[in-house]
Amino acid sequence: MDAAFQDFYAEKFSHCHGCGKNNPAGHHLKSRWDGDDTIARFLPKPEYSGGVPDHVYGGLIASLLDCHGAASAAAFAHRAQNREMGSEGEPIRYVTASLKVDFRRPTPMGIELVIKGKLRSMDERKVWVDLTLSANGEVCASGEMLAVRYRQ
Numbered sequence: 339m340d341a342a343f344q345d346f347y348a349e350k351f352s353h354c355h356g357c358g359k360n361n362p363a364g365h366h367l368k369s370r371w372d373g374d375d376t377i378a379r380f381l382p383k384p385e386y387s388g389g390v391p392d393h394v395y396g397g398l399i400a401s402l403l404d405c406h407g408a409a410s411a412a413a414f415a416h417r418a419q420n421r422e423m424g425s426e427g428e429p430i431r432y433v434t435a436s437l438k439v440d441f442r443r444p445t446p447m448g449i450e451l452v453i454k455g456k457l458r459s460m461d462e463r464k465v466w467v468d469l470t471l472s473a474n475g476e477v478c479a480s481g482e483m484l485a486v487r488y489r490q
């Protein structure tokens with residue numbers, strides 16, 4: 339499988355609970371291209387249940403959208419410059435400035451979740467990403483993110 343966007347984060351930026359490869363207790367979310375959009379897949383562990391055992395905890399859903407959105411913003415910005423993630427030159431990295439989540443229906447446990455990102459727009463320092471999280475082909479949550487380029 340192709341490398342994920344997060345695989346190109348510098349070691350010092352790889353401690354995120356949601357997507358950092360250097361966080362042994364983390365989720366290790368992996369985001370990749372899906373045509374012009376982005377995609378990640380994730381199967382929650384049983385301890386991430388919500389109010390009832392067969393629904394996913396909303397905080398985990400927000401976390402997945404957060405990490406996928408920030409990684410997608412970086413990928414969109416690289417592509418806008420005709421660069422690949424991990425290409426030579428200064429890495430372009432984004433942090434989440436704002437994230438709105440709409441929980442549309444309960445998210446079932448025990449099913450691989452599909453998280454998608456779509457570029458809405460970008461300017462010099464900001465990227466707006468539309469996000470969805472689906473199970474069994476149904477959108478369970480959607481999100482809107484503003485990601486701001488991280489100044490190193």
Ligand SMILES: CCCCCCCCCCCC(=O)SCCNC(=O)CCNC(=O)[C@H](O)C(C)(C)COP(=O)(O)OP(=O)(O)OC[C@H]1O[C@@H](n2cnc3c(N)ncnc32)[C@H](O)[C@@H]1OP(=O)(O)O
Nearest residue numbers: 347351354404405408431432433434435436464484486488
């Ligand atoms: C560690 C590296 C890892 C880099 C590698 C990635 C690791 C994985 C990340 C996973 C995703 C996360 O969880 S990230 C972690 C959660 N997020 C954070 O901790 C970010 C905390 N916030 C910040 O550090 C800061 O507020 C920033 C960087 C977002 C912005 O601060 P700044 O650099 O001083 O810039 P500032 O002028 O305030 O804002 C820039 C522009 O964005 C707009 N703006 C800023 N915030 C907002 C907002 N909430 N809603 C609307 N607009 C906003 C401003 O109006 C401005 O627009 P204009 O006037 O220019 O038009």
